[in-house]
Amino acid sequence: MLRYTLKRLAAGAAMLIALSMLVFILLRLAPGDPVDAYIDPMVKMSAADMARLRAELGLDKPLPVQYLIWLRDVLHGDFGRSLQRTGEPVLALIGSRIGPTLLLMLSGFGIAIIFGLIAGVVSAVKRGSVRDGTLLAVAAVGVSSPAFLTALIGLYLFSVVLHWAPSGGMLTPAMPFSLHDLLSHLILPALILAFYQSALVTRYMRSSMLEVLTQDYIRTARAKGVRENRIVSHHAVRNALLPVVTLIGSTLGLAVGGAIFIESVFNWPGMGLLLVNAVELRDYPVIMGSTLVIGAWVIVMNIATDLVYAVIDPRVKVS
Template sequence: MLRYYLNRLLVGAAMLVALSLLVFVLLRLAPGDPIDAYINPNVAMSQEDMAAVRSRLGLDQPLPVQYAAWLASAARGDLGFSLQRNGDTVLGLIGERIGPTLLLMGAGLAIAIVIGIATGILGAVRRNSPTDVGLSIAAFFGISSPAFLTALVGLYVFSVLLRWAPSGGMLTPGAPFSVTDLLRHLILPALLLSIGHAALIMRYMRASLLEVLNQDYVRTARAKGVKEFWVIVKHALRNALLPVVTLIGSTIGIAVGGAIFLESVFNWPGMGLLLVNAVSTRDYPVIMGATLVVGACVIVVNILTDVAYAAVDPRIKVG
């Protein structure tokens, strides 16, 4: 098993390198000269001055040399400095923003898991009933609704019209910190983030549980007089959870995309808002560093998902 996880770590490292190379190439293919992001447009500069800046930053080197230099620095934990934030380190900016993003994603996924599993079980137990049909229709709309539409509609309805939740930010400006204030700002974006994931988990949970409930050992448990509640909890649920665990692990990457848009809509001070601002200002070091950290988090979660397989189903062996 140790060899398996070491192999997964090596594959994950290779994927990170491939991801960083892809982002590097795409940034260089973007219209315009990278040097434009490094100079003040209000200050006139001669061609000699621009050439000196280009040489100092290593932009006069071939692209493979530039990428190799950045990768070597990243391997040492040095992601460079932001171009638009008075020379703040990229690692420092990420350290400030990753906490709010993890909070938002963690809350959204936790809500999605609880609601998705509960409604999936309910739909399977009451198959083809009005409850099951209603949940299936709700799941259809939840899966079909894009993140930007859900965020904008939710913001307009619950913040602008009903005024049930703040319209943006993580805390009330000027107010002392309190958990209550944080939860007031967190609940709406977390719920909106959870909608699509909860709907998907519900569909997988329902289908998986229905398949398990038709197995011979479940019918045997019922024939022995085991109550339906314990048939589901002790015999069916654990075996039905395996594809749901797989789904939850794979939705982390999708949740990153949803969180990026939600952070932009709700002005949530996380990695998504940092990335959006970096792209709009062509802050290349921040884009590269933030993408690398987000990719590393997704890969680690996928590895942890593999670890969870064995806990959910002891029949699984890896080697």
């Protein structure tokens, strides 16, 4: 297991470097001069001043050299400084946004797992019923609905029309912190984030349960007179969970993608909103740092999923 873990971590590190190279190159190939993001457009600068600024920023060096310098600094814990936030260190800026993003992601993920597993089991056990058809219809809508569209509809319906939840932000401005205020701002974006994920879990859990319920040991248990509730809870669900674990792990890793749209719509002060604002302002150091952290999150979650699956299923061999 240790050898397998080290191999996966090494592969993950290589993927992270490849991702950073790709983003670095794409940013440099984008229209416009990167130095434009460093200067005030209202201030006129001479060609000599522009050349001096490019030299100070290292933009006069070849592109591979620029990347290697950036990578060296990152390995020493220096992600650079934001161009649009008065030189604030990128690492500190990211650190201040990780907490809100994790709160939103884990809340939505928890809701999705609880609802998705229960709905998948109920749908499989009640196969062909009205309840099964309703759950499948809701899951189909959830899977086919883009995150940004669901967020906009939810914002309009529950905030603008019904006034059930605040329209954005994490806390009410100029108000002392309270748990009730935080939860009132959290519940709507968390539910919307959970909508797509719970639909996936529901479909996978239903499919896995239907397969398990046809196995010989389930028929044997029924022939012995074991109660149906016990068969479902102690035999079917445990084995049906194994294939769903991979989906849950990958969903947790990719949930950050949905969080970017959710945070943008609800003005939630997390990593997604930070990245979107950095792209709009062409804040290159923040874009690179945010992309690296998000990529590391996805890779680590995928590795953790593989390890957990190998632990809970003894039939899986690691090499």
